[in-house]
Amino acid sequence: MYQLYIANKNYSSWSLRPWALMTELGIPFEERNELFTDDNWEIFRKFSPSGKVPCLVVDNDFAVWDSLAIVEYLAEHYPKVWPTGAKARAWARSASAEMHSGFSPLRDICSMNCSVRIQLKDIPAPLAKDIARIDELWNEGLSRFGGPFLAGNEFTAVDAFFTPVAFRISTYGLELSPAAMAYSRRLLELPSLKVWADAAILEPRHEEHEEWCLQNGSIISDVRLTKA
Template sequence: MYQLYIANKNYSSWSLRPWVLMTTLAIPFEEIVVPFTPISSWDEFRTFSPSGKVPCLNHAQLTVWDSLAIIEYLAESNSSVWPESTEARAWARCAAAEMHSGFSAIRNHCPMNIGIRLRLSQQPQDLQKELSRLDELWNQGLDKFGGPFLAGDKFTAVDAFFAPVAFRLQSYDLKLSPAAMAYADRLRQLPAMVEWQLAALKEVWREEEHERETLERGTLLQDLRV
């Protein structure tokens, strides 16, 4: 049985990726939630993760850390993780890797906070540039492989990598083209995404740094958490 260590569902975008993939593809695992601490999570997270970060996967006496490494490890035993066709699989890996290593402006200006609705005070040029690239990338996948997911008719790892962005679009009222917005809606309507969001809204933990970063970005319109 896989053991997947994650942090708060409201904040942890990196944890969401393998969790939503494994849940949607019905890959059995034990979920272990270790919340971010008010001071530092490093010491506590280091007890199970070499990097001191989440997510982290334990399986058959192996420890696999980093979301991309976890998904590639899962792909070795689960053929449904990536698309079947060589072309779609290559494109999906490129898009997932781009998300994994890039889109820093979206991360920085719109920190993951599922339970809030906020109006940004401004949309800096670097954020607008990345939103344009995101829109271009999503439309390319949808057009090239026919949808309704990025690499075809099945949910795969590339969709999991962009799942946190679907929540960010909702939290910060970010706008893309109609096709891209419809795709984000489809992601949020997945049973696994609905389950994650409901759990995030019920969390009682608050991490001061995450909250401060969020509120610095604009005007808080609504807080849907307990």
């Protein structure tokens, strides 16, 4: 049995990727949720060599850390992690790697927060560039491989890598082309992402992350205020 160590569902976009992939593909794992504190280094170092999440622990004694490394490890054991076609697989890996290493303005300006809706003060040029590239990338995958997912008719790792973007689009009211918006909604309607979102709104707030989310905008709604 795998143990997947993650942090707050409300904020941890990196944790969401392998969690969504494993949940959607039915890969069994035990969730270990370590909520953020002011300094998680010592806590996270107990299970993760990098002191960061996500981290996949195999057989209770071997750690695979970093979301991309976790996905590639799982792909060696579960063939449905990546698309079966060579071109679709290469495209999916390229798009996932681009998401993994890029889109810094999107990450910085639109920090993940599943529980609120935020009105941005403006859309600075670097963010607009990232949004345009996301739109272009998603439309390319959907068109080239026929949808409804980015690399074909099955949910794979490349879709998992963009699940946090779908939450960001919803949180910050970002606008994409109709096909890309429909794909974003499709991701949010997945059973796994509904479970993730429902858990996220019940978590305690972490002030540092809350402040980060509001550096470039203001809250227009907060679903945690209406959750019993």
